[in-house]
Amino acid sequence: MTDTFSQGPDLAMGVPSGDIPEGGMLAGHVGDRAVLLARTSGGLYAVGAECTHYHGPLAEGLIVGDTVRCPWHHARFCLKTGEALGAPAIDPIACWTVEERDGQVRVTSQAAETPRPSPREAAQKRVVIIGGGAAGFAAAERLRRDGFAGDIIMLSADSDPPYDRPNCSKDYLAGKAPQEWMPLRDAGFYAQNRIDLRLGAQVERFDPAARTVLVKGGETLAYDTLILATGAEPQRPPIPGLDGPDVYLLRTLKDADTIIAAAERAKGAAVIGASFIGLEVAASLRQRGLEVHVVAPESVPLEKVMGGELGAWVKGVHEAEGVVFHLGRKVLGYAGGQVTMDQGEPIRADFVVVGAGVRPRVALAEAAGLKVDNGVVVDDRLRTSADGVYAVGDIARYPDPVSGDLVRIEHWVHAERQGQHVARLILGEDAPFDDPPFFWSHHYDKGVNYSGHAEGFDPPEIDGSLAREDAIVRFRRGGKLLAVATVNRDLDSLKAEEAFEKG
Structure with missing residues (x-):
């Protein structure tokens, strides 16, 4: 997308050098293009002023070394080349030619795009990725961006090419993000980059000793490196009625479309569970004008994750928008358009969305004999207990460099960064994965x-x-x-x- 922001000084006309001190930034424009000036490590750079993820204002972000980081979702860009170095951004920002003379800084012209690296040979000739979510996509995209010349096969159980999953519970569900925002890449990207994306692919098993993957239907694929990115699946509590036709889980784009269709013919809904997903769904349905009730066993939403004060604040945000909470309650069943609880009157709901957490999809790893303990256990390079097999995203349980604990993180950005890290390891880098987890949660x-x-x-x-x-x-x-x-x-x-x- 092209920046058309035109506030701030006209950088083509020039600004005083003192307006951009060491470590400082200045947002302006060249014609109708938003441009950011930044000075760091003795260098002066001019780049596009908006993040390529969702147009966050980079001037309000942070310079770290020769990078600038977006304040909204923490994407990272190289000031020298414009390259997107860290998720969630994938596309680069533009670079501009800048000159400093006689105490003035002036942006002269847009620089040519940085050429893609030449194809790079690696010991691994074929990489197979099981999973088509954030981590799997990021690994495949980064491999090709960095010049990997071998085969890439992505086996996705989803019916849609990789998409912006967080938006399924946020703006897309609320009706504020159009369908065309959702794909991470257009339909032609995979063929153009020789990524063999197979949708609706069901993997029956893989054999680490033989380095093969058996796909449902009988095809056996050999691999040099296997990346497990199977993600997590939402849990459906064993409660009467929650397996019925008007009860939905939310994980995929198709799930979101199904809930949107239900919302268009409904007046009220109940959300079971006060997780981040559950509360984001509640906010999205309220923005569609539905009466929304949230039922959960805890007394304060999100207290285990963010503490009582912050959880109470989030609850207050929802209550101000009309959401009705039923906390400290146990759901007994759903029938006849009513949710019954262990206390209180039944809740009238035309449909129900269950947001009761997820569990990692580890069945394939377990069957293959990998070490599994609340996820697939990996080392600091995201390597599993089987040679040539990595695990990334929601299933990876890895050593946290801050706490020292084995942790499993269910965050979109973190999954992407793990996929990108494995791509670099495949291409010969040797460094531990030590990116701090990051997520954002929006409510209205x-x-x-x-x-x-x-x-x-x-x-x-x-x-x-x-x-x-x-x-x-x-x-x-x-x-x-x-x-x-x-x-x-x-x-x-x-x-x-x-x-x-x-x-």
Whole structure:
């Protein structure tokens, strides 16, 4: 997409050198193109001023070394080349020619695109990826972007090519994001880049000793490297009526379309579970004008993840928009358009969405004899217990460099970055995966950014005011900082992520 933002100074006319100090940035324009000036490590750079993921304003982000990071979703770009170095952005930002003379800085012209690397031979001639979500796509895309010349086969059980899964519960479900926003790449990308994407593919098993994958239908595929990116599946509680036709799970784009169709003919809905997905679904359905009830066993939503104060704030955001909570309640069943609970009157609901968490899809790994413990156990290079097999995304349980714990992270950006890291390892790099986890959760026009990972923590420390929607929440365990959540403090969120990277 082309930036058409035209606020700030006309950089073609020039600005004083002092307006861009070391480590500083200045947003302006050249004609109708938004351009960002940045000075770092003695260099002066001019690049596109908007993130290529969802047009976040890079001038409000953070310079780290010779990169600039987006304040919204923490995408990373190289200031020298414009390349997207870290998910969720994939496309580069434009680069411009800049000159500094007589105390003035002037942007002169747009630079030519950085050429793609020459094809690179690797010891691995064929990479097979099981899974077509964030991690699998990111691995395949990065391999080709970095010049991998071998075969890439992606076996996806989904019926759609890789898409922006977080939007399935956010703007797309709310009716604010059109269908064309959802694919991560257009239909021609896979053929043009020799990525053999097979949709609706069911893998029956793989054999690490023989290095083969058996696909349903009888085809056997040999591989040099296998990437397991099977993701997670939503849980359906064994409660009477929750297996009925008006009860939905949300994981895929097809699921989202099914819920949208149900919402268009309904007046009210119930969401079972106050998880991030459940609450985002509640917000999206409210924005479609439905009466929405949320039923969950906990007394405060998200308390185990973000603490009581932040969880109560999120609950208040939803209540202000008309969502009705039934907390501390157990669902007994759904029948005749009513959700019955262990306490209180039944809830009238034309349909139900279950948001009761997910479980990792590890059956293939278990059958192949890989080490499995609440996910597929991997080392700091995301290698499984079988030679030539990596695991990435929701299924990977890896050593967290901050806490030292084995952790399994269910975040979109983290899954993409794991896939990208494995691609680099296949091409010869040798470095541990140490990116801090990051996710964002939006509820109406309000959101929370979260960097790090804390499965257990002391009472959170809050700087600022949640009531004023301006706060930093720090999560420690035994005095060690494990995670930071922010509300309307995007720059602080980026700084926290950088601090975790530095250890």
